[in-house]
Amino acid sequence: MNLSEHTRKKIDEWLLRYPTDQKRSAVLQALHYVQEENKGWLTEELMDAVAEYLQLPRIAVYEVATFYSMxxxxxxxxxxxxxxxxxxxxxxxxxxxxxxxxxxxxISTNETTADGKFTLKEVECLAACAAAPVFQMGKKYYEHLTPEKIDKILDELEKKNGE
Ligand code: FES
Structure with a gap:
């Protein structure tokens, strides 16, 4: 499997930040681009394609993809x-x-709602401990959570996007 031209271009731009023999430094970002393009998740074929594109052993990509909760x-x-x-x-x-x-x-944790809109996960420290309890949705952190606050967040999301 090949990466799309769009993703290859973005990875190439990212690689410009590093010495040519340090392609490993681009693994996190490359996985992020690939995941974004694949409706939010990574297949084995896509991880292999990242490894091939960055000329790295597959394990170097797998260990990153399996370590980080993102x-x-x-x-x-x-x-x-x-x-x-x-x-x-x-x-x-x-x-x-x-x-x-x-x-x-x-739903339970690690499950997705029947309409495909929400997946719920438990993760390790998000480095926002002073604002506990916290969840992250997309790129945004939601802090000092309470059940009432969660209802407001989800109600607003539904209202805004018809989600
Ligand atoms: S324990 Fe650190 S953000 Fe939750």
């Missing part, structure tokens, strides 16, 4: 809600946050 190795919904359940968030109520999201979205 990469998804199975199909996900349009919006992925990553709830931090690490220590600061846990002490600040992340269990209640996860339970509320499960109830509201009618």
């Amino acid at each position: 990469y998804y190795l199975a199909p996900v919904g349009k919006h992925v809600i990553n709830v931090c359940t690490n220590i600061s968030c846990m002490l600040s109520g992340s269990t209640e946050i996860v339970e509320h999201l499960k109830k509201r979205l009618k």
Whole structure:
């Protein structure tokens, strides 16, 4: 499988930031581009294509893709809600946050709503501990969460995008 021309161009632009023998430095960004183009998730073929394009062993790409929670190795919904359940968030109520999201979205963690709009995940520390409890959706962090705040966030999203 080949990467699209669009993705190759973006990776090439990113590679300009590094010495030519440091292509490994572009793995995170390359996976991000590829994932974005593939409806938010990575297939084995796409990871292999990234490895081939960057002339790296496949394992160098797999270890990155499987280590970071921002990469998804199975199909996900349009919006992925990553709830931090690490220590600061846990002490600040992340269990209640996860339970509320499960109830509201009618799914368990690692599941996607029937309409394909939301996927719910629990992740490790999002480095926003002072604002615990926290979740990340897309590029945005939502902080000091409460069930009421979550309802407002999701209501507004539904209103804004007809989501
Ligand atoms: S523990 Fe949740 S952001 Fe650090």
